[in-house]
Amino acid sequence: MSEVRRRLAGAERLVVKVGSSALTTAGSGLDVERLDSLVDAVVGRVRRGTQIVLVSSGAIGAGLAPLSISARPRDLATQQAAASVGQLALAHAYAESFGRYALTVGQVLLTSDDVVRRAHYRNAQRTFSRLLTLGAVPVVNENDTVATEEIRFGDNDRLASLVAHLIGAEGLILLSDVDALYDGDPRAGGTRRIAEVRSESDLAGLAVGRSSSGLGTGGMMSKVAAARTAAAAGIPALIASAGEAPCALGDAAVGTAFTHAATRMSARRFWLGYAAGSHGRLHLDDGAVAAVVGRRRSLLAAGVTGVDGDFQAGDVVDLVDPSQAVVARGVVAYDVTELPDLIGRSTRDLPPDQRREVVHADDLAPLPH
Structure with a gap:
């Protein structure tokens, strides 16, 4: 096992991000069975003594079915309406699922201001620190109900990388409907899975696209960008399938791992480089x-x-x-x-x-x- 995977497997504080496509479907909304499977994997790692912050997409997707909307809406007002309905359903589902293990969850809704403005940044740090000290599992999402530009251009992959540095995480795990980074479109066949990204040269010439589900705002491009951001700041990262969450959160022997910089970037330099507008x-x-x-x-x-x-x-x-x-x-x-x-x-x-x-x-x- 490589050094970066050993670090992920032994990390005492992790940020885990799960995409909309792993939790919701356009026709049926929130898939509770998938959510429960994710929670099972997270709890398994928590019981090993790891503190986990869960960055979860899916609010808009969870709100589509209750509002009888068949596909992700394009207009902002309908996106915000779906998020309003879906966020409540998503939070309730997580509370119920973690409740099976007598674990408390805390909902944290963020906008870019909360990580871009340094005063907000420090306040968010204190909130996360206290929640983790009290044994709760913070569940984070963008505040899509009131966000404007964030819905159109942002994604939770970037948010997860910012949260990872904010809380002093020792690893970032990005889970979606794609099991790894490939040197081409894996649906076309004849492509090679990239097991580990050690430097920028490993990414040269790669074409990475958007989500195939139509439910998420991100895709492999946003995941690679988030993993690179974390790695440059000294945080190892892993891209894997949500279906392989037990392994990703176990020995980290799946997906694509991103080797991290030798030294962790200071909070100020990280803010300058990746958070500030x-x-x-x-x-x-x-x-x-x-x-x-x-x-x-x-x-x-x-x-x-x-x-x-x-x-x-x-x-x-x-x-x-x-x-x-x-x-x-x-x-x-x-x-x-x-x-x-x-x-x-x-x-x-x-x-x-x-x-x-x-x-x-x-x-x-x-x-x-």
């Missing part, structure tokens, strides 16, 4: 990219070739290389209106009150390509 872009030349990413230096005006967006000093911005790839994120020290007169100029040629870094090294988070 970006307000614009700074375009860098090759020398600046080498300094910022390779040598972890501050970004100076001389290395900036252009700016996009509408930001003020103190906002988070993306730093992009000449090929337009985002290589880092950071807190900018200037308003967008100030930078055009400064870009490309040496620090010594600037007025004394503007001889500061565009983005200081302490406020930078380099990102993997």
Whole structure:
């Protein structure tokens, strides 16, 4: 067994994410039998002494059948209505299922603000910590009933990776209707399962698509992105089928494992790199990219070739290389209106009150390509 799988098998705190397709069907709504099977696997791991936070999709899917809706709606108002009905059904089902083992569940509904805004982030940390200390199993979902952009563009895979870092998890397990990452569409045949992703080169040339069920917002692309986010932050990750949950939560000998970075990313750098919203872009030349990413230096005006967006000093911005790839994120020290007169100029040629870094090294988070 590989080191990353041993770490997942021995983790004392895990985030487990389950997708809509693993819990619901378009015609019948919530599948209680599938949910019970998932809970059985989670409880098995809890009884081994592991604290688990369960990130569960399925609220919208669970609300379709009670509202006589045959397929996932496209308009926001109907999605929110379905979430309103389904969230209640989903929470009740989890309470009943965990109740078979005398375990208490706590519902935690989050929006992106709760992990993007640092004050909210710390409050969420305290809530999770207390729930776990009291022996409860937190069940997390996006607050789809009131969310707007989150429903259209967000997904619970990303939420799960953010929660994993927020609670100090030692592993992230992503469960869905797909059993692993493949080098092509597994439905077409002749494809190879990728057992382990050790570096970005293992993902080169892969085409990953969306969910085939039509019920979820994510797909393999969002799962790979979430696993990469966790791994880059020092958290091992696993993509597996919900049907193999007992093994995934046991010896982790199934699915695709993602090797984690050697050191865990600090809370501030993780927030900068993956949680905070970006307000614009700074375009860098090759020398600046080498300094910022390779040598972890501050970004100076001389290395900036252009700016996009509408930001003020103190906002988070993306730093992009000449090929337009985002290589880092950071807190900018200037308003967008100030930078055009400064870009490309040496620090010594600037007025004394503007001889500061565009983005200081302490406020930078380099990102993997």
